[in-house]
Amino acid sequence: SAVISQKPSRDICQRGTSLTIQCQVDSQVTMMFWYRQQPGQSLTLIATANQGSEATYESGFVIDKFPISRPNLTFSTLTVSNMSPEDSSIYLCSSSSGDQLRTDTQYFGPGTRLTVL
């Protein structure tokens, strides 16, 4: 299974600023995913990042607010732009790779706990 790290592990930010979250995988992976987990809630997929192509965003999430980079097969970043207190959440990245992408297991990073004041 892939081992995933995220930086920062937590941050407290002022409204109107932006934060970039890094996700590093210890092996090459095909797909990387970014999720948001609002306080006391389940996981909501923000976007899917495939290396070498634009990220695919889910309904309700836009690139201007959550720009994503995927420069290589082991790394991705998510930026939370022009933050407001409603953006306070845990942001998690996950990866999926294997011969059978449709059935492959997603492995998750430890998450980034963001608080916006």
Added chain:
Amino acid sequence: AQSVAQPEDQVNVAEGNPLTVKCTYSVSGNPYLFWYVQYPNRGLQFLLKYITGDNLVKGSYGFEAEFNKSQTSFHLKKPSALVSDSALYFCAVRDRFSGGYNKLIFGAGTRLAVHP
């Protein structure tokens, strides 16, 4: 619409007793089902999955789950609960419209509390 339901917000179990965390799904065709656990201030850890084959799936930390197609359920079970099993448990199903990759739909989560 595709969905996953975890009908219990919280499950309380005494240590040493069997535990069950319930999950039902709504998806057409053959579902791909997953269980994850989230400990405090940690990411999600994979427990087990059902893709095809034997309806009883064994996973990490002594957990198992039984796929029941007629009841559209995938309940998580463990014969003897430990205090260290106390965590938040998520059931997930593959979105069958996610094309060539494994996009997941998560349930709301069930908090398991195991008391000494």
